[in-house]
Structures are given as C-alpha cells and as structure tokens.
Amino acid sequence: MLEATPLTEGWVLRHEGKLLPAAVPGCVHTDLLAAGVIPDPFLGRDEAEVAWVGRREWTYETELRAGSGHEQTDLVFDGLDTAAEVMVDGRLLGRTRNMHRSYRFDVTGMSGLLSVRFVSAYAEAEAVRGRVGERPAAYAEPYQYIRKMACSFGWDWGPTLVTAGIWRPVRLEHWSTARIARVRPLVTVEDGLGVVELHVEVERSRVEAPLAVEATVGGVRAHADIDGSAGVVRIQVPDVRLWWPRGYGEQPLYDVELTLLGGGGALDVWRRRVGFRTARLDTSADAHGTGFTLVVNGERLFARGVNWIPDDVFPSRVTRERYRERLGQAADANVDLVRVWGGGIYESEDFYDACDELGLLVWQDFPFACAAYPEEQPLRGEVEAEARENVVRLMPHPSLVLWNGNNENLWGFRDWGWEERLAGDSWGEGYYLGLLPRVVAESDPTRVYTAGSPWSGSWERHPNDPAHGTHHSWEVWNRADYADYRLEVPRFVAEFGWQAPPAYATLRRALPGEELAADSPGMLHHQKADDGNGKLRRGLERHFAFPEGDFDRWHYLTQVNQARAVAAGIEHWRSNWPVCAGTVVWQLNDCWPVTSWAAVDGDGRAKPLYHELRRLYADRLLTAQVRGRERGLVLAVVNQAAEAWAGVVRLRRMSVDGGVIGEAEVDFRAGRRAVVDVEVPPELTPVGPKEFLVADTDGLRALYFPSPDREIPYPRPEFDVSVAPGAVTVTARTLVRDLLLQADRLGPDARADRGLVTLLPGERVTIGVSGWETPDPGTARSALYCLESGR
Known part of the structure; x- marks a missing residue:
C-alpha cells in the first residue's frame, strides 16, 4: 500500500548567511516575521518596509531520507510559490514556474540536502515579459507574466507583498507496482438514480502486473480491470438524496472509496465525498435580452452571492477553521453563492469541503484578472497544466457549479484601450474561448463553463451589456450615485459594491498610536483604491453633510452609506426577478485591514453591510x-x-x-x-x-x-438605554434612524448580533452583545450612533 510521509519538520530558510527556522507550509514573509527580521506589514505603513523581500532569492532546506521498502519514492509538492529549482545534494530534480499546480519528482534511493531555491517572482515575470513582449493591465505590476496569485502584487484593496515559499503541503510517497495517478469522478443523476463514473489513471513502476480497481459509493460496490494505465468504474446508487444549495434543501454527501488492486492486495486508495445534483445555466434569449439563470435540480434560482478574495495575502495562514468561520459568516448572512475571484487562487480542499457542507454554490474563476495575458510559451503550457489539474481536483465537490474563464479581461480588451495597444498580439482570448472550455468539456462535462465576467455571450454585443449575460456595475461608486442602480435591470450582476472603512477596533490595532482621521497617514496607506477617499466623500455629500474633522462621525456615515448603497441595488434587482437572476456583492472578505468594499473586514469583524446582507438575502x-x-x-x-x-x-x-x-x-x-x-x-x-x-x-x-x-429635518434623537449580560436595549422616544451599536468600541472582542435599525417613537430593540465583560449603560450609549438633522 502507498505510504505518505509528510515533510513538515526540520526546514530552514537561508537569510544573509543565517539559517532561520521555517514553517512548511508557509512563505518567506511569515518566516521572516516569526524570526523578528521584518515588522508586521499589516501595521501602520510597514508594508513599504518589507518591499525588498519580493525582490530577493530565497532558499529552503531540509534533510531528505527517501529510503523505504518500496520500489519507488516520489517527492510531492502540492504548491510551490512560484519560480523555483528543486535539488538534492546539488542534483537538479526540476524547475517550477506555477503557483497553481502541484509537482512530483522521483527521488527513489536518494538522500541528502533537499533545497528549494526560489528566484524573485519579479525576476521571473520580467524575464517572461522580455520574451513575449509588453501586455497592458489595470496595474503596473507584472502579474500577467507569471502563474501566481495576481493580488500578491497589490490591488485596489490589497497590499503589495510578493510572496515566495512552499505554500502547500509537501510529502514523500513510497509505493510499489502502481499508484493511482488521477481519478475523474463524473457525478450525475439519471432517472432518479445517482450515477458515479470513476475514470481512473494509474502510474506503474517497473514491475508489470495485472491491476484492477474496486469502488464503493452509498453501499454499492463495483469492480473493473485496468487496461494498461486506465480504467472506468460505473456505479448506480438507487434512492439517492439530492444535494441542494442552502435554503432549498439539505446537503447529503456520500463517501466514495476507490482501491487499486494488484499482486494479491491493495496498492493505493482514493477517498472523496460527492453529492448528487444537477446544475445547468439557462442562457435563453427572451424579450429582455439573454438570460443568465442558474438551475439546480430543476429549480431556477435567484443567486444571492458574494465575491471571495484570498482571506489572507499570505494564503498559507488560512486554516480549515478560518475557512469554516468565514464561509459560515456568509451562510449566516443568507448567501447561497460564493464567486472565487480570478485574481486569487484555486482554494484548498478545506474551502470547497465547507461549501459542500454549508450548501454554498461555488462559481470558480480561472486565475486571470484585469490584464492582457500572453498566450505564448512558457505560459500556455502552464495554463493548460494547471487547468487540467484543478478541474479534476475539484470535480468531486457538488458545491462547484460554474467555471468562469476570467475576470474583466474580455471587457478590458473592448473598453480599456487594449485592442489598439496590443496591435494583434495575443492577450488571452485563446484561453477563454478555446483552451479553457475545451479542458472543462474534456475533463468534466458535468460542469457549466462561461468565458468571462462580465460577458454578454458574443462579440456581436458589448461584453458588459446589462441585457445579456453577466454584468459588472462600476459606474456607480466610480462616478455615479447608488440611486443609479435603479436605472437598469441587468440579467445577472456579478460585481457591484461600495467602500467603507473597517471596524474601529480593527483600525486601532492596525494603526497603533495614530490619531485617526479620514486622511491621516495610516488611513491613507490602508486605502488602496484610486481616489478612494474622494469617492467616499462625494458619495457621502450626495446624502449627508460631510462631517469635517469628526472622524467618528465620518466612520459611522461611510459605513451607513455602504449598507444603503448595496441595499439600493439588491432590493431593486431582486424585485425584478426573474429578469434579473442574481447579485454577487463585491466583496465578502478582506485579506488585511483596509478601507474596502468588504462586508467582513480583515480582522473578521462584521461591518453594518454584513448585517444588512442578512436582511437583503433573506427568503422574504x-x-x-x-x-x-x-x-x-x-x-x-x-x-x-x-x-x-x-x-x-x-x-x-x-x-x-x-x-x-x-x-x-x-x-x-x-x-x-x-x-x-x-x-x-x-x-x-x-x-x-x-x-x-x-x-x-x-x-x-x-x-x-x-x-x-x-x-430631512430629523428631530434630535432621544432614546433610553439599558443593559444586561449579553444585551443592550434601546427604547426610542423620537424617530431614531439607522441606529448602530459599534460593539467593538465596548471592547475589541465584543460583537453585536445586528447592524442598522430604525425605530419609531415608542419602539424598542434589544441588541445581543457577546464578548463584553463589564456591561454599563453609559459605555453602551457612547457606542451608539444614529442619524441627526444635517449629520
């Protein structure tokens, strides 16, 4: 039987002649931070102090002992970030240049010093640019020339922290005769039967032997021989329970076990969980244009979605528990669809496992965003390899219902001046309309593929035409007031949003010692959007008198305005179902403490927008x-x-x-x-x-x-406040509009169970508060904010 030995201990990182302890999985920044070599780049303006890290070469080392009683030993890296040479005692095993795929090296009989030397991602990207020529992008950093998480080069909500390291697990695999190389599980529902078709590929050692596979699903067992290096096992499971998105039914999951047999015993085992459901996309033409409606198990859905970015700019820090917490927040806000945005990564199994269990549909972008991507080598081969690997890796998950070719690149070609600048050079169209749909069709024909977001379905129409396919609504926020959401009814709104600062306690932690102001040095550093504060100001001034010099009031009003803006869009678009079939808010989460469009800030604290989403996305x-x-x-x-x-x-x-x-x-x-x-x-x-x-x-x-x-001449707000363990009760004596308890002002660990609420005279509300050690009415009153006449 195949034996796996994790290689997590004994790693060191070379830095200026010293050997620093290294965590694997991890990255250079987290190792340097743990060793006290660099300051925390999330605090103050220290991001700039660590920019040098991304420009250096780095080497990880450990002792390798590959001996075993098996015929072959493989060194397996689930993820290397990004351009690296892997060596044992100076002998080159291979080179890598893609963060988004795994690597396997034969190390049978080897022992000695295992070293992984990472060249700077900048150096790799700039070398590729020198070979293929310039390509336009939304940002100046060279992220389109390297298969790496684009947002590590910075974004309009993220820091520029260009990572390197062994970011996913590494292990030794010892095996004899044969091992399971790949399993493609095609899971369908046919005439009430659950059907699992397991397409198995094996790798043989130098020993020839007859092989077979045996599989079990839902108590049903099947057997098939392996012909050469491949075989197929088909299992029909009667009376299967359907997997449904949250709010539509339950999420039953079935264990699948496939065993490779040979030489009189078991050689390898593959285990996953699957769910039985059907999923399709209705893009029929109608009187309003071209639809974009998800249909699951025959039920047409209005998708209540959020966009997901990497939950940490150092993704190796995101644990299974953190995924579960953040996605649980999404589910608790009545979200039923999560779009994994194309400037990030293919997330770990822990992410998709949580979505399977919570009933969250997953829309997965391929990692292309806001740039023209060259289609020449070495990039084209890397793109195909990563796509084939990840489509197969994620196939078992019933939550995954849609693959999307890119974020905003088709739109960028048409509207952002790329076509003229490219002058015929490749820019990614061959990926989105050729390679990627072919990979999905060949590897997993059970999944929907769409070429991009936004995309109208044809070059005969504008890519961001709201009447056809998916639409990104960014005139609002960038230039127009949120009232303009009500001027049109897109078929599916895949991106829209409004900025606000993070919670007060998040700012206090991230900007220690700073006197907070909208334009204080730390606040400006943690505002990455172009003219972000100017847009916040103009957005406020359309509705409120701008609170000059009053940070607390500015902080409150910008958070109110964010919630109001998103509410204006969702309420309008939901009220126009079935013409509009979904909204995907930009964005659920943050990767560090920053003023952004997120509903949950970089420290995991909910903004008022989060609580508003719970109301906006409720069934009724x-x-x-x-x-x-x-x-x-x-x-x-x-x-x-x-x-x-x-x-x-x-x-x-x-x-x-x-x-x-x-x-x-x-x-x-x-x-x-x-x-x-x-x-x-x-x-x-x-x-x-x-x-x-x-x-x-x-x-x-x-x-x-x-x-x-x-x-509006609001009356001077008058209300009474009482407290009890775990609760703050407010009783209104006048109209009290958009009352908000900023619980984190009571203590950094305090959380409120609701956001904005409007009370009529005589009404009361009880706000649940957790994590507040010493309830006091005066302190509670100081953390309560509401609208006032002229403010």
Missing part, C-alpha cells in the same frame, strides 16, 4: 420601489421561499416628528419563488423631506424616504 423581503411615473410607488413583495406567502401589509404615512398622516392595510399573495407588487395608495405616498412611508408585515419592514438625508 419587503421593499419600496418606484415603478416610473405611471405606476409610482409600490411595495415589492419578494418571496424566494418554497411556499406561497400571503398576508396583510400595514402602510403608514408618517411625519419625521412621529405623527401618523394616514394609514391602511392591504392584502397580498406572492407565489413560491415569485415577486408581486402591492400598489401604494396615492394618499399614502409621502411628499417632501418631512414625510416617509412605513410598511410592516410578518416582522418585516420597508421604509421609503422621498428626500435625501441632508434635507
């Missing part, structure tokens, strides 16, 4: 929408639940001083997975800055203010 949503001049104001009743929703909505036209101008009750009925509009009687439609509409049903509330906040 009530939202006020203006349907043009003819229809005017309506209440959209959005019902994504499996059962019809019938009830009575109470409408109140109110003044900001708390008086009720008029009220009525209106019946409604929304079918399963359906949206209906409830007309608001004209006499209840609020007019001017002193009035607003309140709609309540089944514990849900929708508010409609016809004027921007800067014009």
Whole structure:
C-alpha cells in the first residue's frame, strides 16, 4: 500500500548567511516575521518596509531520507510559490514556474540536502515579459507574466507583498507496482438514480502486473480491470438524496472509496465525498435580452452571492477553521453563492469541503484578472497544466457549479484601450474561448463553463451589456450615485459594491498610536483604491453633510452609506426577478485591514453591510420601489421561499416628528419563488423631506424616504438605554434612524448580533452583545450612533 510521509519538520530558510527556522507550509514573509527580521506589514505603513523581500532569492532546506521498502519514492509538492529549482545534494530534480499546480519528482534511493531555491517572482515575470513582449493591465505590476496569485502584487484593496515559499503541503510517497495517478469522478443523476463514473489513471513502476480497481459509493460496490494505465468504474446508487444549495434543501454527501488492486492486495486508495445534483445555466434569449439563470435540480434560482478574495495575502495562514468561520459568516448572512475571484487562487480542499457542507454554490474563476495575458510559451503550457489539474481536483465537490474563464479581461480588451495597444498580439482570448472550455468539456462535462465576467455571450454585443449575460456595475461608486442602480435591470450582476472603512477596533490595532482621521497617514496607506477617499466623500455629500474633522462621525456615515448603497441595488434587482437572476456583492472578505468594499473586514469583524446582507438575502423581503411615473410607488413583495406567502401589509404615512398622516392595510399573495407588487395608495405616498412611508408585515419592514438625508429635518434623537449580560436595549422616544451599536468600541472582542435599525417613537430593540465583560449603560450609549438633522 502507498505510504505518505509528510515533510513538515526540520526546514530552514537561508537569510544573509543565517539559517532561520521555517514553517512548511508557509512563505518567506511569515518566516521572516516569526524570526523578528521584518515588522508586521499589516501595521501602520510597514508594508513599504518589507518591499525588498519580493525582490530577493530565497532558499529552503531540509534533510531528505527517501529510503523505504518500496520500489519507488516520489517527492510531492502540492504548491510551490512560484519560480523555483528543486535539488538534492546539488542534483537538479526540476524547475517550477506555477503557483497553481502541484509537482512530483522521483527521488527513489536518494538522500541528502533537499533545497528549494526560489528566484524573485519579479525576476521571473520580467524575464517572461522580455520574451513575449509588453501586455497592458489595470496595474503596473507584472502579474500577467507569471502563474501566481495576481493580488500578491497589490490591488485596489490589497497590499503589495510578493510572496515566495512552499505554500502547500509537501510529502514523500513510497509505493510499489502502481499508484493511482488521477481519478475523474463524473457525478450525475439519471432517472432518479445517482450515477458515479470513476475514470481512473494509474502510474506503474517497473514491475508489470495485472491491476484492477474496486469502488464503493452509498453501499454499492463495483469492480473493473485496468487496461494498461486506465480504467472506468460505473456505479448506480438507487434512492439517492439530492444535494441542494442552502435554503432549498439539505446537503447529503456520500463517501466514495476507490482501491487499486494488484499482486494479491491493495496498492493505493482514493477517498472523496460527492453529492448528487444537477446544475445547468439557462442562457435563453427572451424579450429582455439573454438570460443568465442558474438551475439546480430543476429549480431556477435567484443567486444571492458574494465575491471571495484570498482571506489572507499570505494564503498559507488560512486554516480549515478560518475557512469554516468565514464561509459560515456568509451562510449566516443568507448567501447561497460564493464567486472565487480570478485574481486569487484555486482554494484548498478545506474551502470547497465547507461549501459542500454549508450548501454554498461555488462559481470558480480561472486565475486571470484585469490584464492582457500572453498566450505564448512558457505560459500556455502552464495554463493548460494547471487547468487540467484543478478541474479534476475539484470535480468531486457538488458545491462547484460554474467555471468562469476570467475576470474583466474580455471587457478590458473592448473598453480599456487594449485592442489598439496590443496591435494583434495575443492577450488571452485563446484561453477563454478555446483552451479553457475545451479542458472543462474534456475533463468534466458535468460542469457549466462561461468565458468571462462580465460577458454578454458574443462579440456581436458589448461584453458588459446589462441585457445579456453577466454584468459588472462600476459606474456607480466610480462616478455615479447608488440611486443609479435603479436605472437598469441587468440579467445577472456579478460585481457591484461600495467602500467603507473597517471596524474601529480593527483600525486601532492596525494603526497603533495614530490619531485617526479620514486622511491621516495610516488611513491613507490602508486605502488602496484610486481616489478612494474622494469617492467616499462625494458619495457621502450626495446624502449627508460631510462631517469635517469628526472622524467618528465620518466612520459611522461611510459605513451607513455602504449598507444603503448595496441595499439600493439588491432590493431593486431582486424585485425584478426573474429578469434579473442574481447579485454577487463585491466583496465578502478582506485579506488585511483596509478601507474596502468588504462586508467582513480583515480582522473578521462584521461591518453594518454584513448585517444588512442578512436582511437583503433573506427568503422574504419587503421593499419600496418606484415603478416610473405611471405606476409610482409600490411595495415589492419578494418571496424566494418554497411556499406561497400571503398576508396583510400595514402602510403608514408618517411625519419625521412621529405623527401618523394616514394609514391602511392591504392584502397580498406572492407565489413560491415569485415577486408581486402591492400598489401604494396615492394618499399614502409621502411628499417632501418631512414625510416617509412605513410598511410592516410578518416582522418585516420597508421604509421609503422621498428626500435625501441632508434635507430631512430629523428631530434630535432621544432614546433610553439599558443593559444586561449579553444585551443592550434601546427604547426610542423620537424617530431614531439607522441606529448602530459599534460593539467593538465596548471592547475589541465584543460583537453585536445586528447592524442598522430604525425605530419609531415608542419602539424598542434589544441588541445581543457577546464578548463584553463589564456591561454599563453609559459605555453602551457612547457606542451608539444614529442619524441627526444635517449629520
């Protein structure tokens, strides 16, 4: 039987003639940080102090003892970042140039000093650029010339920390006669039967022997002979339970075990979990354009999505527990789809395991983002090798439903001046429309492939045409107010978002000793977007008076504005289902402490946007929408639940001083997975800055203010505060709009269970608080913020 020996101990890193202890898996930065050689680049402006690390060569060493009682021993690296030479006692085993794939070297009978020498990723990228010529990109760094996590070169939310190291596990594998080289599990549902077709490839040693495989799924066993180096085992499992996305059903998973047999015994074993489900993409043309609707087990979905970036700029630090925590946050916010963005990585098995268990659909980008990528060698061969490996590696996971060729590169070619600058040079089109769809079709025909995001499906249309396929909405935030989300109904919004700073406690940790201001040195360093603070200011000034010199107020208002902006988009687009079939918020998470579009900041703290997503992505949503001049104001009743929703909505036209101008009750009925509009009687439609509409049903509330906040004469907010262990209760004596308890101001470990809430006079809310050691009403009041007239 194959035996695996992890090589995790005894590694050292060479630095200026010294041998530093090294963690494997890990990277140069984390090893230097642990040894006290560099400061923490996440703190203050120390990112700039460690820029030299990415420009150096680095060597990892350990003793190799490959002897065993087996015929062959392989040295297996699951991931090397990125351009490296692997040697044993000075003998070259091979060279690598791709972070996104694994490597295997025959080291049978070898022993001695194992060294892995990494050249600078900059040096490798610049050498490739010299061979293939210049290619345009959204950023100046040379990330398009090397198969490495692009965002390690910096992004508009990330630091420039160009890593090197043995970033995934390494081991010795000892085996005899044969081993399992690859298994492609095609998992389908046919006439109520679960079907698993295991395509097996084996590698033989120098010993010829008859081989067979035996597989078990769901208590059903099957057997097949290996013809040469390949074989197929097909198993039909009766009465399978379907795997569903969260909110639609359960997530049953079935253990698959495949054993390679030869010489009278077991030689190797392959184990995975699979789920039975069907998934397709409906891109039919209709009166509105070309659709983009995910269909799982025959059920058409409005995808409630978030974009995922690497959860740490040093991805070797992201543990199984951290994946589970972050993806659990997504599930708790009613998210059902996670898009793994193309400037990052193919994530580890731990990520996809968590998605399988939580019922989170995965949209996986191939790692291409915001650049023209050369198609010449050595890159083309690397792209094909990584694609074939990772498509097969991720096939068992039922959560994975879609492969996407790239992020914004088709759009960039058309709109960002690339076509003229390229003058006929390759730029990646051959990958997205040729190589990658072929790899997916050949390796895993059960999965959907789309060429890019955004992509309208054809060069006959603009790549980012909102009426066709996927759309990225970035005019809003970059130039326009979030009210402009309501001007169009894209078929699927794969990216949109609004910035806000991280939680206060995150800033205090990341910027020690700094007097915080929107434009203080550390705040500006942790704002990577082009004119990011200018866009935050202009976005605020459309709705609020800008709080000059008041950091706490600026911090609160920018977080309110982020939540309001995303709510404006999602409420509008969900209310236009089934024309719009999904929204994917940019972004769920951060890779360090930074002002960004994230709902969960770099220290794992939830922003108000996170709590707002929980409301926006709930199965049932009530939202006020203006349907043009003819229809005017309506209440959209959005019902994504499996059962019809019938009830009575109470409408109140109110003044900001708390008086009720008029009220009525209106019946409604929304079918399963359906949206209906409830007309608001004209006499209840609020007019001017002193009035607003309140709609309540089944514990849900929708508010409609016809004027921007800067014009609304809010009363001076008056409320009472009481505390108890684990709870803060606020009772309003006036209208209190967008009340927020910033729990981390009570203590860095404190967390609140809800975000923004608006209270009418006489109403109360109890906010659950964990991690607060000494409850005190005065301290609680100091951490409460709300809107005030002119502020």
